[in-house]
Amino acid sequence: MSGFDLIIFDCDGVLVDSEIIAAQVESRLLTEAGYPISAEEMGERFAGLTWRDILLQVEKEADIPLSASLLDKSEKLLDARLARDVKVIEGVKFALARLTTQRCICSNSSSARLDMMLTKVGLKPYFENHIYSAKDLGPDRVKPKPDIFLHGAKQFGVAPERCLVIEDSSHGVHGARAAGMRVIGFTGASHTYPSHADKLTDAGAETVISRMSELPAMVAALAEWEVV
Numbered sequence: 001m002s003g004f005d006l007i008i009f010d011c012d013g014v015l016v017d018s019e020i021i022a023a024q025v026e027s028r029l030l031t032e033a034g035y036p037i038s039a040e041e042m043g044e045r046f047a048g049l050t051w052r053d054i055l056l057q058v059e060k061e062a063d064i065p066l067s068a069s070l071l072d073k074s075e076k077l078l079d080a081r082l083a084r085d086v087k088v089i090e091g092v093k094f095a096l097a098r099l100t101t102q103r104c105i106c107s108n109s110s111s112a113r114l115d116m117m118l119t120k121v122g123l124k125p126y127f128e129n130h131i132y133s134a135k136d137l138g139p140d141r142v143k144p145k146p147d148i149f150l151h152g153a154k155q156f157g158v159a160p161e162r163c164l165v166i167e168d169s170s171h172g173v174h175g176a177r178a179a180g181m182r183v184i185g186f187t188g189a190s191h192t193y194p195s196h197a198d199k200l201t202d203a204g205a206e207t208v209i210s211r212m213s214e215l216p217a218m219v220a221a222l223a224e225w226e227v228v
Contacts (some may be wrong), residue, residue: 005162011107013168013189020190043191048169088121091212104130144171146179173203
């Protein structure tokens, strides 16, 4: 039987243009802490990871002890910037209005941040109560682990192989593929970079789109193509 029973959307960098804002805030904090890095490099290397995981990776790589206070400092600065500046990804409302398959959001962002961003850009009504945060599942269950994707599918009683995931990060793609789901990569947010599409394909995305307005046609095309 062809088609999908559930479309799972990542949020940051897929529905809202928030990854570039996070990269700007976090690159400044890391640079001030002795690890010079640009916002562009943050987007390429760390998009899709939690700030905690980014700090752990930087500490391991550079052998720089990073203060635990950076965790709270980043969250407060980022929430303020997002509340002021976050915008919807162009074409998202067009796509959501044309997709008839049931849908949900599976994100690494906290429930509070998801609620704030989605309310600000007017997307909450498109997903009703089907907005899920990996942080609510417990410690160490965020992407690239598959847990949040499997959780989303379970809420609808849908088998993983009947789910299609829309992701902008290789970490998210890896998590979705580990869950046994098919994936469309997305490169239309402001944090995109030259090798972005290749990176998503290498991680396991079947195809990549750069405009969200292309999504309904791509979903229809993939629905006719069964993966054996």
